[in-house]
Amino acid sequence: MPPAVTRRRAAAALVTAALLVPLAACGNDKEKDTKDGAAGTDLTVLAAASLTDVFTTAGAAYEHAHPGTKVHFSFAGSQELAAQVRQGAPADALVTADTKTMDGLRADTGKPTVIARNRLVIAVGKGNPKKIHDLKDLTGSGVKVVLAAAEVPVGRYSEQVLDKQHLTVKPVSQEPNVRAVLSKVELGEADAGIVYRTDAATAPGKVDAITLPDAQNAVADYPAATLKASRHTAAAAAFVTWLGTPEAQQILRKAGFQQP
Missing domain, CATH: 3.40.190.10 (Periplasmic binding protein-like II)
Known part of the structure; x- marks a missing residue:
């Protein structure tokens, strides 16, 4: 086989391999994103300002029970959080201090559940x-x-x-x-x-x-829901579900929140 043909085939093989590497990486990232509590998962939760103290405690408890998962909170008034969601802010879950605000975001969230009052x-x-x-x-x-x-x-x-x-x-x-x-x-x-x-x-x-x-x-009802734009859908759903567990509810009760 002529040397020129050999060189062209070798170059083509290298290009093909180079193209496959990022695709494989994307596949691995997607798999990592969709696993509950997958190592290296960072969750961003938009939460009502009144949850600042109790969610700081709850987040630490969740991370302890789910090694490798980090929960980052962004606290603000519920109306500000809604504006962030509509503007496409990168986040995984939302907790508001009223159902009216959450209901206005039906196109952007999963099914909400009230986690406290x-x-x-x-x-x-x-x-x-x-x-x-x-x-x-x-x-x-x-x-x-x-x-x-x-x-x-x-x-x-x-x-x-x-x-x-x-x-x-x-x-x-x-x-x-x-x-x-x-x-x-x-x-x-x-x-x-x-x-x-x-x-x-x-x-x-x-x-x-x-x-x-x-x-x-x-x-005041506090509904929680996953965001459809989340890159960590399964992990986000796991966190929202956890907010209704006895462990999370005990933390909320201790802070003075009422049972939903």
Whole structure:
């Protein structure tokens, strides 16, 4: 066989081999992505701001039970998380503080399941210097109240409970998430704010929580779902399922969340 032909065949074989390598690698990556808890799996979970503390604990527990899997959280107001999903932000699962936001993302998520519930309280400065005891006290002219914006779940719940009591509150500011409301009260920039009871519980030395009667309260549902754009579909589904297990539920209960 002429040397030129031999060289051409050898070159063709090298090119074919080079093309097959990345394809095989892609196949291996896809297999790795779809295995529950596969070594090296990194999950990104978009979660409501009110879950910041409890999910940090839950994430550590999940990683301990699933060696090789890392869970990264991005916390924000549910409306901000929804915007990120619509804009195609790379993530694997979503947990919001209301069903309305989740329902608006049906085209982008798997079937959601409620993993916890929450209730509202009035957060006030330590020692309650303004002597606030109920929702009506928030209407006083000398009381600086901060609420979450209406498009934020906790802001919408706040409007509901105030409207139910036929009360009008003029907040000094409207915040993008519940932690921002809590921060204003902690820093003394507001006398009171309506937050979830689990958020008030994260600052026991800085704020007091005024409990609202059940008849005047609202129940916040926390649905969790996988995202259809996830590159780790099986691992994402495994994490969402785990949130309903006794281990995860115990962590949520300890933080003050109610059973779904």
